[in-house]
Amino acid sequence: EPAIVAGPATDPECHVPWAEDTQFFQFPAKEGPFRVALANGYIANTWRIQMIQTAKAYAAQPDVAALLSEFKVVSTGEDVAAQISAINNFIDSGYDAIVVNAQNPEAFAPVIKRAKEAGIVLVAFDNILDTTDAINVNVDQKGLGELWANWLIKHLPDGGKVLEVRGVAGTSVDTDRHNGIHETLDASGKPFEVFEVVGKWDDGTAQKATADAIAVQGQFDGITAQGGDTGVVQAMIDAGHPFVPFGGETENGFRKFCAAHAAEGLKCSSAGTGPAQVAVAIKTALDALQGKVVPQSVKLPLAIVEDPDFKDGENFYADQSDNFFVGNAFPTCGINFTAQEIMGQTEANQ
């Protein structure tokens, strides 16, 4: 039962409203410290692991820790029903706020209803919820597709043959990004011929699909991939495919390739919102609990690095694993982890 108030947000730098007409919430201020829960779904991929690590690290920061009496994380796997049940349990157990990375953003209507009745702050990130009753920390997935498409349009002024490596079928993220790419390319009026394969956001699958596409279709003029981008570049290298403009995600391995082969034509736009958005979500939840004004839908800045701005040690790390997602600091929210800080933790500093 938040009050709908006029903007702007108490922390306008960080909490940028999604759109002109985005509402602003003000929850009744509560006494801290708070019990906050993070309801994660699937865990066994790098993005999610990194996300959980970030959440833990953020919650451990002294100023954040001071606000928290309990911070609980539960990962329930692929099954959205289990995740919904976990959230129901958090609600029944009287947590003050619940942060959720939804397995299926459409499935939470009943939970949102219950959370609202119980006066609990519900904040969704990554996969946002289809509602105006919970707070969404929103990544513009479609905008990401548009960004990549615009990058290709810029580098291929005469149009051309584009390879699009898609994500996991049936998800809204895949659909949104795909639509963004296509609408933008179509709108450009240039002769783009798009060739689609499915990479499932997985390097191995994307690599195989790309290799097959190259073997059968010959040469492409541009590439865009939603994930598994390191594998896509690897396949190009293995096949001796010339380097071409590429709009892709923010994997460290991808950026390594982009930096190394830019001169040969691998002109990259690497953009996305790293797993650190969980920290923004937690911050938003804490702000809301403290009675601060927050937008119902927060627009997360995209972490974008484009050719020729790739710099080792700054926005990618040549000596680190390929697998983590870089570019997930949100300075406007005071969140300044570098990914390697998170993933590079050793046993000693745990």
Next chain:
Amino acid sequence: MNGLRYSFAEQRGMLLALAIFIIMFALYLANHPAGFTPNVVQTAANKGVLLALVAMAQTFVVLTAGIDLSVGMIFILANCLASYLLVGTPVTVALGVGGVLLTGLACGALNGLLVIYGRLQPIVITIATGAVFFGIALWIRPYPGSADGFSAELADALTGKVFGVFPASLLFLIALVLLVWLPFRRSVIGRAVYAVGSSEPAAYMSGVPVMRAKFVAYVLSGLFAAMGGLFMTFFTYSGEASLANGNTYTLSSIAAVVLGGVSLFGGRGSAVGAIFGALAFRAIGDLLFVFDFDPLWQPLFQGVVLLLAVSLGSARLFQVRNRLDLFT
């Protein structure tokens, strides 16, 4: 008196599952911050019933000594279909429910026909039909969501509480057991299913309608998987064609069935056992909620508990005095 002993022997597998479930669930409740409240029970029931339905679906096929790797996909297909059909007035919703169930029936019938007339091994054929079912689900629901005018009333009724205390989903499950499972268990065709699973040549020689029994088992499997899909829709108000989720439910249903004392070699076990197996399996996940594990170690904990639970059945090995009995 003597008869009682035989009845008990028949139920042993189920009782073990029941015991595992009770222990884990008691552990869960004892440590739950909210305690033993109707809401907590309702939450656990809804989640448990969902898997229990799919596990029951798996049971029918496993009883015939087959295995159905497409139950998860029928479940997903039903979920996606229901997200379109459960709209409008009670009448149209009822028609929608009927449509979803019929679809499940048809999927099961297809599996059955391929197994019977194609004379193909169920484990492979259902991998293939599973791909087809998932393809159809993805076709009708390319991204998650539900149709405009989705009617939440039936959904709320079936996932809510009766008289404010008793979970409706559990009542529904009990009704299914009483109205479908028990009559099936006692019917001629039900016995035929057990006979076929226990020894197909002997059943054939004895004049048991082997093909009909198998067909009925697959059809019922499809029907129950579709009921699971319906429940998923009730629970989430939406449909999603998720391959990963389909596989999760398929594999969980196998785990539940085994935990519930149903023999993968066919002919032994009951759907009631499978239900407790499903509830026990869910309880493993629930334990995460009440114990404070490092989030990154949670999957390991879950795996280890599952490993221990499935190893429990091997305790009987220590009673085996004739090594030849190990091979039957």
Next chain:
Amino acid sequence: MDDEVPLFRMEGVSKRYGGVHALDKADLVVRAGKVHAILGENGAGKSTLIKIMSGVVAPDEGRMMLDGREVSFADPAAANAAGIVCIFQELSLIPDLSVADNIVISNPPTRFGMIDRKAQQAIAREALERAGGGDIHPMELVRNLPLSRRQIVEIAKALARKPRVLILDEATSALTAADVETVFGVLKRLRSEGIALLYISHRMHEITELADDCTVFRNGRKIATYPAGSKTDDEVVQLMIGREYSSVFPPKTSNVDPAATPVLEARNLSWLQRLNGVSITARAGEVVGLGGLDGQGQRELLLALFGVLRGVSGEVLIDGKSRAINGPRKAKAPDIGMALIPEDRKTEGLMLPMSVRDNLSFAAMSQISRAGIVDQRAESAAIDRMIKLLAIKTASPAAAVGSLSGGNQQKVVIAKWLMVGPRIILLNDPTRGIDVGTKQEIYALLRQLAAEGAAIILYSTDYDELIGCCDRVVVLYDGAVKRELVGPEVTEHALIASALNIDLREAVA
């Protein structure tokens, strides 16, 4: 015999399996109220004939008439409905269902569409009673019953179907004399009730006792039909095997040294309640029989010696030295050299779909391989030798064992163990379901092995066999040695008396 319309008649029925004429233009007439015996060696086509009669197998040609009307059966259920009920050679019971469930399996009593468990129990009790199995609880699972009890259930199940023609394909092969008596009582009563009985057995004395008419098959062809008693046993056997017939059992030419250390000595073996302090010895060159009613611990004794059972107390000495045998692998090692011909060749002796070659070399792997790699030349040589030695009839060593007739399958089981070169051979009812000719060969072989220095322990449900083959018979009762009969003491009378736990002197008096 010719003027009445026979209950069932079969004319010119043929069935081929690939190149094999399992049945070749066979005729058969079955009359109500008579027992018709079918005779023939293994693979003669007897089982095929009755499988066709009962709808399990579809004939290639020919016709069948019931009450003078032509019939054909799509499946066993159709034959059942017409009143033709068969007790198959391979048991057709469903192991995970209860005895009662099995008895009413094809047509359970129902109420409101559900199976009526009370009624079914009543039917089962009555049928069991009629079949001589009143001691079997109807709710017991079939898988928990010993083989001989299962046979009784099988018979009860057939009776519950109210047959007009009842077919028994070697239904007594797993039964002991006492059970056979019970069953014969039942069959005679059924005959007097006007039921036609078709009876297949390899046991001549059973046929003598029971049959009214006899038909002999050979190589899928009907050779002769004659009234029972009109031919001597020798003539019958000659018809069956198509050649001169000599005495079944080879002479007992044993030259055992009674002072020698026994190759095998077991002292005080106990296991659960099934073995209660059994002691037994076997010397080189000796054939020791195990007698007694079925299920008195003979099977367990053999398994215990072979190391299959866990928790056996007592001591086993090989060549006078105490050895711990913890499994077949240990048992067959050269320093012990034990072999077991198991009871059920289809589940314990053979891999039916695999070739004769693979089956034969299975136990003798260590003999024909070096460092885990099979020496194919040595393997082929050994296999050819065995096939010759036992005259195993197979199209090629590459043929599936399952396609051989039962007798030849049994020879493969024996041959596979002979390849190991055992010194101690345990045999668990090795001639069950095997025709006279093959039996004769196996007896001769046993003698020969003994003469070559092997110690043999032979369990048989057939008293003739114990009498004809064994130098010594140890009779078990309730898991303990009841009596040991040596040489001329081994008589049918003594065997039966001690098997039934009757004091011999008292019985004589």
Next chain:
Amino acid sequence: MTTDKLDATTPPRPRWTSRIDMPVATAFGCILVLLLIGSLYSPNFLSPEYLLQQLKVGAFLGVIATGMMLVILLGQIDLSVPWAVTLGAMMASAATAYGPMGEIFAIPFGVLCGVLMGLVNGIGVAYLRIPSMIITLAVNAVAQGLMVAYTGGFAPQDSASPAMRYLAAGSVLGVPNAVIVWAITGVVAVFLLGRTTFGRAIYGIGNKEAAAYLSGIPTQRVVMIAFALCGGLAAFGGVLLAGYAGKAAQSMGDAYLLPAIAAVVLGGTSILGGRGNYLGTIAGVILITLLQSILSVMQIAEFGRQIIYGAVIIVMLLLYGREKSGR
């Protein structure tokens, strides 16, 4: 016995024809048909580069399916393949971080981890007699848990060593090394199955475990070793995959479970155990790889791919996967 009823039957076929049985021949036939249909879409499907690439990519599945075949021949199944693959890939990569010694031992170490995992499966199946379908499911969950904890908790080094790269992505005289590795695996498998006591034991156990046990075969040990081999081969497949991709990643094995089973069965191996030959598995692997690849490249919506993939497998199974009729 002097009867001669079996003398008229056909003489034994020569050894080599009995190896190429119906299912295998049909499977290779299906491969040709697939290629022909593909070539209607683009002639490039018949180009040597494309075909070599399919063999190379198929090699990963081929190695994994080899292990799966051993287990299926026993009448068992291994559902822990996904995380055995990942485990092999991640552990081999992890070893690479420990200096030159680590690099040398990277591949054996990765495979060893898979063997250990398979050993747990094997002990569960052989000694505790837990149904393989469920114990491998549980072990898979445990392995996943370990890998998640490992990735999150420790400094992960996950790039492939140069040796892994060379093995999976390099080539000798134009032949991809991965194909050579698969060929060697295959030759060893054929030898193992056909010429060794171990191989005989596998077929025997798959047919009738009780009979094998009573023949003095150490059935439990054989089953355990077969599962260990399956785990090791899955991990080795993971090592190759990591080499192919240049790195190891979470859940890289997910895509290999069902295809491995399907490949083995499409190759004519009976899922009930005891029957099947390696040539069939090769055919099955190529079939699945080609089918996936062709569907991936043809511009069909994902749902269409799924439906066609399933339908093609059904049709192929109907063509030759049928069991003999009982009557």
